[in-house]
Amino acid sequence: MSETDLAVIKPEMMKPYVWLQTSDDSIQQVEQEIAMFSPLICQEIIQKGMGSSKNCAICLPQQVSPAMLSLILDYCRFHQVPGRSNKERKSYDEKFVRIDTERLCELTSAADSLQLKPLVDLTSRALARIIEGKTPEEIRDIFHLPDDLTEEEKLEPLRNITADPRIRLLNRLYAKKRKELKERGRLKNVEVEEEHVDERSVDDLLSFINGNDGDPKGVKTSKNKKKNRRKKEQQKNSSLKEASEMNKKEVNGHDIRHQSSEAERISETSYLPYAEDDTFSPKVEFDDGDIDDEIDPALKEKIDREVEDFARRLNSDWPERMQELLSSGQERKTMLFTTDGFLRRQACMFSPCVTVFFLIHHMLSN
Amino acid sequence: MKTETEPNETESDWSELTRECLINILSRLSVEDRWRGTMLVCKSWFSVFKEPSLHFVFNLDPQFDSPTESTRWWTPEFEAKIDNMLRSVVEWAQSSLTHIRIRHCSDRSLALVAQSCPNLEVLFIRSCPRVTDDSISRIALSCPKLRELDISYCYEITHESLVLIGRNCPNLKVLKRNLMNWLDPSQHRGIVPDDYLNACPQDGDDEAAAIANSMPGLEQLEIRFSKLTAKGLNSICQGCPNLEFLDLSGCANLTSRDIANASSSLVHLKEIKKPNFYIPRSVFHTERYGHWSLYDERFQTDIFQI
Numbered sequence: 250m251s252e253t254d255l256a257v258i259k260p261e262m263m264k265p266y267v268w269l270q271t272s273d274d275s276i277q278q279v280e281q282e283i284a285m286f287s288p289l290i291c292q293e294i295i296q297k298g299m300g301s302s303k304n305c306a307i308c309l310p311q312q313v314s315p316a317m318l319s320l321i322l323d324y325c326r327f328h329q330v331p332g333r334s335n336k337e338r339k340s341y342d343e344k345f346v347r348i349d350t351e352r353l354c355e356l357t358s359a360a361d362s363l364q365l366k367p368l369v370d371l372t373s374r375a376l377a378r379i380i381e382g383k384t385p386e387e388i389r390d391i392f393h394l395p396d397d398l399t400e401e402e403k404l405e406p407l408r409n410i411t412a413d414p415r416i417r418l419l420n421r422l423y424a425k426k427r428k429e430l431k432e433r434g435r436l437k438n439v440e441v442e443e444e445h446v447d448e449r450s451v452d453d454l455l456s457f458i459n460g461n462d463g464d465p466k467g468v469k470t471s472k473n474k475k476k477n478r479r480k481k482e483q484q485k486n487s488s489l490k491e492a493s494e495m496n497k498k499e500v501n502g503h504d505i506r507h508q509s510s511e512a513e514r515i516s517e518t519s520y521l522p523y524a525e526d527d528t529f530s531p532k533v534e535f536d537d538g539d540i541d542d543e544i545d546p547a548l549k550e551k552i553d554r555e556v557e558d559f560a561r562r563l564n565s566d567w568p569e570r571m572q573e574l575l576s577s578g579q580e581r582k583t584m585l586f587t588t589d590g591f592l593r594r595q596a597c598m599f600s601p602c603v604t605v606f607f608l609i610h611h612m613l614s615n
Numbered sequence: 616m617k618t619e620t621e622p623n624e625t626e627s628d629w630s631e632l633t634r635e636c637l638i639n640i641l642s643r644l645s646v647e648d649r650w651r652g653t654m655l656v657c658k659s660w661f662s663v664f665k666e667p668s669l670h671f672v673f674n675l676d677p678q679f680d681s682p683t684e685s686t687r688w689w690t691p692e693f694e695a696k697i698d699n700m701l702r703s704v705v706e707w708a709q710s711s712l713t714h715i716r717i718r719h720c721s722d723r724s725l726a727l728v729a730q731s732c733p734n735l736e737v738l739f740i741r742s743c744p745r746v747t748d749d750s751i752s753r754i755a756l757s758c759p760k761l762r763e764l765d766i767s768y769c770y771e772i773t774h775e776s777l778v779l780i781g782r783n784c785p786n787l788k789v790l791k792r793n794l795m796n797w798l799d800p801s802q803h804r805g806i807v808p809d810d811y812l813n814a815c816p817q818d819g820d821d822e823a824a825a826i827a828n829s830m831p832g833l834e835q836l837e838i839r840f841s842k843l844t845a846k847g848l849n850s851i852c853q854g855c856p857n858l859e860f861l862d863l864s865g866c867a868n869l870t871s872r873d874i875a876n877a878s879s880s881l882v883h884l885k886e887i888k889k890p891n892f893y894i895p896r897s898v899f900h901t902e903r904y905g906h907w908s909l910y911d912e913r914f915q916t917d918i919f920q921i
Binding site: 354357358361362369370373374376377380381382383384385388389392394395396397398402403405406407 | 632633635636639640641643644645648650651652653654655656657658659660661696699700703
């Protein structure tokens with residue numbers, strides 16, 4: 250044997266080996282370079298000096314059987330060779346995981362226990378592909394798993410049941426309150442419907458608009474609107490108050506927020522099982538009293554002035570607006586008389602004089 | 616001699632993957648596969664399913680991305696289901712949730728998101744008819760790390776919320792505030808409730824002002840079918856100088872000239888989608904405008920040269 254031959258063989262011959270003991274107590278001799286692919290083995294060799302002889306073999310975790318170890322070593326040997334292209338590696342990996350599900354699971358567990366992250370990722374990807382699109386029954390069949398989930402447990406994430414008895418009690422209380430509010434609302438609606446029957450003729454309405462006859466009814470209506478607006482504003486929660494305050498400073502525009510009623514807000518809160526206790530404390534007393542009953546005289550005077558000012562503006566604007574409105578009237582009218590809640594924000598986009606005009610237009614067309 | 620149960624016991628040993636392995640496997644599955652398959656397999660898998668590391672991202676968008684929209688999605692029952700799913704995920708995530716991409720949720724679940732997800736970075740809540748300023752203001756105050764927000768087709772959210780979001784979320788880079796096609800709502804008819812379809816927000820310029828005044832760092836803005844005018848667009852272009860992408864598709868109140876004038880100040884702009892309307896001349900009588908140049912200025916776009 251020539252010196253050159255020896256030079257080639259020598260590193261191979263002198264290659265260090267480590268001794269590994271698998272789960273069935275059998276001991277194998279493995280090239281150190283390949284064995285050290287596993288951080289677990291690497292740690293045993295460097296820190297504890299294990300594996301140098303058969304007597305102090307490195308004990309591998311329970312999940313690593315001899316068959317799995319040989320598979321893992323094959324994988325490491327292939328990937329240890331330098332100069333392989335990514336295409337070659339990918340092709341090898343694809344073939345490597347083309348094994349039955351049982352062995353694939355064992356391989357995943359073994360690779361995981363040896364902390365071989367690239368191999369764990371590879372086998373996990375393969376297992377995920379097997380699971381993809383399968384029903385729970387099919388998955389149970391493949392992995393031999395028990396069907397030990399109760400129907401309640403299966404529905405839990407979709408029903409989001411809370412075990413807290415206080416919340417259940419509060420939900421019941423709020424349901425009661427909502428019922429009461431609905432009843433009151435119904436009674437109020439009946440009263441409102443009775444009140445809103447307008448006995449005036451079209452001529453009366455026209456003369457009021459033209460400013461000939463100062464019928465107080467129109468004034469009353471706008472005053473009530475102001476009352477309602479204040480009532481709503483008082484019910485806004487604190488975060489929205491902050492929002493609107495900030496908005497007034499920076500954004501010039503009309504507030505067209507769709508206000509939800511207190512009942513709606515309570516019903517929403519009652520669905521929140523994880524909210525803190527103070528969420529459930531009723532923020533508004535449910536009394537029927539009008540907020541504006543004991544109104545400050547100075548404020549009342551101010552409102553009256555605003556109403557008069559509005560009436561004056563309405564009368565002065567009327568002739569110029571008439572022409573403009575006639576051209577676009579038909580389209581807007583249909584929108585205005587839609588009674589759905591969602592259109593509240595649209596209704597407030599129209600100026601009051603437009604509203605009055607359409608009311609007349611509507612009456613005439615009927 | 617082995618009993619009948621013994622083979623099953625030995626058989627089931629191989630499938631007892633460690634918790635870490637199962638988490639690794641489940642993390643590679645889609646939301647649909649997790650919720651319809653693995654979650655319902657057995658107790659041990661269900662407990663792994665609740666692992667917080669599996670719930671950094673909650674993305675239901677692929678489930679909604681079918682070409683045909685379902686009427687069922689707009690029902691309160693469906694909304695309640697989505698709410699409960701989101702609330703379950705929020706509970707399991709234990710404040711690690713960073714991305715939420717869902718539709719048809721309501722204030723009920725978003726209030727919990729605001730309460731429990733301080734690290735939220737992406738919130739996409741398209742088509743949520745019952746999401747209001749109430750929950751969005753809570754999100755604004757509780758989720759300062761927000762980078763992307765999609766509140767398209769959420770008609771109960773107003774410019775007030777946009778101001779709060781802008782003020783409290785300095786990292787916001789992407790805002791999507793698209794409206795439904797109100798010019799030709801036929802694609803939504805019969806699916807989206809009519810009252811909701813007709814409730815399209817009218818305050819385009821107010822929203823534009825809110826965006827301009829409170830979101831100076833914005834890089835992507837989508838406001839399809841917004842009713843903003845040239846005034847609103849000007850304020851956006853001045854208030855958001857870093858815009859790289861601007862989608863104005865369907866903004867019927869804008870002309871080519873308005874867009875050109877306003878966007879000239881945006882030095883970083885890479886792409887702008889213009890309202891590509893083409894109204895044939897035959898539809899109008901020439902007397903309508905008196906002369907063609909005025910007509911051209913009003914309706915001509917860069918895409919369809921008349």
